[in-house]
Amino acid sequence: MLETKRSPLKDKPLRLPGQSVAEEREDLLENAVLQPMMLAAFMILIALLDWWRDLMQLKPNPVISTIAAVVALGYAASRIYRSRMRLRNLRQALDGERAVGQYLERLREAGYHVFHDVVGTGFNIDHVLIGPAGVYTIETKTWSKPVKGGARVVFDGAELKVGGFEPDRSPVVQAKAQAGWMKSMLLESTGRRFDSSGDCFSRLVRGKRDGQL
Incomplete structure (x- = not known):
C-alpha cells in the first residue's frame, strides 16, 4: 500500500547522548530476556493446564508438557544469566555517556555546537563539539x-x-579513527581540511593523567 502522508520534518531529530547504547540495551533485553521469559511462561501455562485436566480426570498426560516447561524455564534462566553482565555494562555505559553529554551541554554558552551519538558506518561517535577552537570528536x-x-x-x-x-x-585507537572519519566527512561536505592528529586528545588526557576516576 502506497503511503499517502509523510512526516513534516525535513531532517531527523538530533540523537541523544548514549542513544546507540540505549538501543543496544533495549534489543538485548528483548531478545535475551523478554522472549525467553515469554516462552517459559507459555510452556508453564500449558503444563498447568494439563495438570488441571489430569486432576479433573480428563485423561491428558501432563508429564510431556511439564518436561517441556522445565526445559523452556532452564533456557530462559540461562539466557538471562548470561546477559546479566552485558546489561549491567550497557547500563553503566549509558549513564556515562549521558553524564558526559550533560557536562558538554554547558559549552553551548561558550559558542560550541554539541552533537551526541553521531552515527557512522558500523560505529558511532559519542559526542562531537564544533566551536571556536575547532572540531572535536569525543569517545566516552x-x-x-x-x-x-x-x-x-x-x-x-x-x-x-x-x-x-x-x-x-584501546580508546586512543578509537578516538583517532573517529577523528579521521570526521575529517573525511567534513572534507567531503565542506571542502575544508581539519586536523585530526589527535594532539588535542593527548593534551586533554595529559592534563588529567594523574587524576583519579
Missing part, C-alpha cells in the same frame, strides 16, 4: 573501579592504562 568510556580506593588513569602519549591495565579496546 565508563570503567568500573574498586569498591574502596580509586583506579589511576595514566596516558603516556600513546597508550592509556586504567589501574595499571590496558583496556581490551
Whole structure:
C-alpha cells in the first residue's frame, strides 16, 4: 500500500547522548530476556493446564508438557544469566555517556555546537563539539573501579592504562579513527581540511593523567 502522508520534518531529530547504547540495551533485553521469559511462561501455562485436566480426570498426560516447561524455564534462566553482565555494562555505559553529554551541554554558552551519538558506518561517535577552537570528536568510556580506593588513569602519549591495565579496546585507537572519519566527512561536505592528529586528545588526557576516576 502506497503511503499517502509523510512526516513534516525535513531532517531527523538530533540523537541523544548514549542513544546507540540505549538501543543496544533495549534489543538485548528483548531478545535475551523478554522472549525467553515469554516462552517459559507459555510452556508453564500449558503444563498447568494439563495438570488441571489430569486432576479433573480428563485423561491428558501432563508429564510431556511439564518436561517441556522445565526445559523452556532452564533456557530462559540461562539466557538471562548470561546477559546479566552485558546489561549491567550497557547500563553503566549509558549513564556515562549521558553524564558526559550533560557536562558538554554547558559549552553551548561558550559558542560550541554539541552533537551526541553521531552515527557512522558500523560505529558511532559519542559526542562531537564544533566551536571556536575547532572540531572535536569525543569517545566516552565508563570503567568500573574498586569498591574502596580509586583506579589511576595514566596516558603516556600513546597508550592509556586504567589501574595499571590496558583496556581490551584501546580508546586512543578509537578516538583517532573517529577523528579521521570526521575529517573525511567534513572534507567531503565542506571542502575544508581539519586536523585530526589527535594532539588535542593527548593534551586533554595529559592534563588529567594523574587524576583519579
